[in-house]
Amino acid sequence: xxxxxxxxxxxxxxxxxxxxxxxxxxxxxxxxxxxxxxxxxxxxxxxxxxxxxxxxxxxxxxxxxxxxxxxxxxxxxxxxxxxxxxxxxxxxxxxxxxxxxxxxxxxxxxxxxxxxxxxxxxxxxxxxxxxxxxxxxxxxxxxxxxxxxxxxxxxxxxxxxxxxxxxxxxxxxxxxxxxxxxxxxxxxxxxxxxxxxxxxxxxxxxxxxxxxxxxxxxxxxxxxxxxxxxxxxxxxxxxxxxxxxxxxxxxxxxxxxxxxxxxxxxxxxxxxxxxxxxxxxxxxxxxxxxxxxxxxxxxxxxxxxxxxxxxxxx
Amino acid sequence: xxxxxxxxxxxxxxxxxxxxxxxxxxxxxxxxxxxxxxxxxxxxxxxxxxxxxxxxxxxxxxxxxxxxxxxxxxxxxxxxxxxxxxxxxxxxxxxxxxxxxxxxxxxxxxxxxxxxxxxxxxxxxxxxx
Numbered sequence: 187x188x189x190x191x192x193x194x195x196x197x198x199x200x201x202x203x204x205x206x207x208x209x210x211x212x213x214x215x216x217x218x219x220x221x222x223x224x225x226x227x228x229x230x231x232x233x234x235x236x237x238x239x240x241x242x243x244x245x246x247x248x249x250x251x252x253x254x255x256x257x258x259x260x261x262x263x264x265x266x267x268x269x270x271x272x273x274x275x276x277x278x279x280x281x282x283x284x285x286x287x288x289x290x291x292x293x294x295x296x297x298x299x300x301x302x303x304x305x306x307x308x309x310x311x312x313x314x315x316x317x318x319x320x321x322x323x324x325x326x327x328x329x330x331x332x333x334x335x336x337x338x339x340x341x342x343x344x345x346x347x348x349x350x351x352x353x354x355x356x357x358x359x360x361x362x363x364x365x366x367x368x369x370x371x372x373x374x375x376x377x378x379x380x381x382x383x384x385x386x387x388x389x390x391x392x393x394x395x396x397x398x399x400x401x402x403x404x405x406x407x408x409x410x411x412x413x414x415x416x417x418x419x420x421x422x423x424x425x426x427x428x429x430x431x432x433x434x435x436x437x438x439x440x441x442x443x444x445x446x447x448x449x450x451x452x453x454x455x456x457x458x459x460x461x462x463x464x465x466x467x468x469x470x471x472x473x474x475x476x477x478x479x480x481x482x483x484x485x486x487x488x489x490x491x492x493x494x495x496x497x498x499x500x
Numbered sequence: 501x502x503x504x505x506x507x508x509x510x511x512x513x514x515x516x517x518x519x520x521x522x523x524x525x526x527x528x529x530x531x532x533x534x535x536x537x538x539x540x541x542x543x544x545x546x547x548x549x550x551x552x553x554x555x556x557x558x559x560x561x562x563x564x565x566x567x568x569x570x571x572x573x574x575x576x577x578x579x580x581x582x583x584x585x586x587x588x589x590x591x592x593x594x595x596x597x598x599x600x601x602x603x604x605x606x607x608x609x610x611x612x613x614x615x616x617x618x619x620x621x622x623x624x625x626x627x628x629x
Contacts, residue, residue, distance in 0.1 A: 203552055203553060203582075204552055204555075204582065204583055204584060207552060207553050207554065207555035208555055210555065211503075211506070211555040214504075215503045215504070273534070274529065274530075277529065277530050277531065277532045278504065278532040279528065279529035279530055279531060279532045279533050279534065279535070280529060280534045280535065281525055281526070281529050281535050281537055282534060282535065282536045282537065283536075283537045283539075285536060285537070285538045285539070285550060286537065286538060286539035289538075289539070289542075289546065292538075292546045292549050292550060293543070293545045293546050293549045298553055299550075299553055299554075300553060300554065301534075301536050301554055303504070303534045305504070
């Protein structure tokens, strides 16, 4: 399908599902028309509440996102979901399986679900996640949930995108909780203990609260919530809590501050991406990469010198 | 860079056997495609909604219950209504030879029956998207 950015833009703003999904594809593929579209789209964004859902694999992020979407729909709000799953570093392929847990809402016209592969991006998100979120924001979603890949310790990119971040944990992971304290545990605005019908909930609840009580008291203390996503228990309360937090952040100016910070980061990322592409192009054009590799393996040169050589050709 | 091929692998109907669908999904993944897997017991409406929102170029459906003559054409009909007939629709599963011409008349581009090698499916997709 040949498509220009004006048509895409109109499609998104007029809530055309097919054109909106096409717009996201072009954004993901870094199509030049999509950049023109994103530029025009920008002033139509900023109305959605962007909520990040992150946590270890199997903690119930997809199911929880499904139920949160349903709770938002009960209030008559529209929902966008961007669900990220890992891309194979070897083949570039991916199995995107988050929709499996989102059956009931999948035909609701008030819900737009989009699965994305990370496509080489580390940090728990896909490179084009922010742009996809923008498209859904302009499309008119009241809430946008970003579901990250199952994360370990340091995949904290979600804070650079979301207005607020929910960390989903499950009981019985024992020492894992300790080990993730340093990275991901620092970025939560809300902590949710999911699968609360399992053993060990109280212990985790206490541990989390103890950890949070040790934080800098000038910061807003994140609430610790309990849910059973499978049955929906505690989920509407979680959404209420998110709304309350969102409201407070808006009132206190924290939301605006966070969004500004995120925009700065986005510009840096765009610059890096443009720069890297340019450098890689120059490196490829030298046709010397194999020679460089030979020299380095014979210890006649080293990676730093090679990098400087290539930079000097810019 | 060549754009990544996006494929939806779906199981319409009521049979609960998705081994075949999963094998195909895995093979397509290994061939470098992004495979959106939606799980068992999908209605045609769910499949089409997913195909459109995910903007897939290819839709693979597997069915073992015998309801293919009803469900496959229903999906292609709904795709047409959503202005999405450009999606390449493939069928698979236990499908009698005699039913294949009818399915092809109804917008199923190709039907892969038991014994098909995953290579054949990959090649077909790459040649037809």
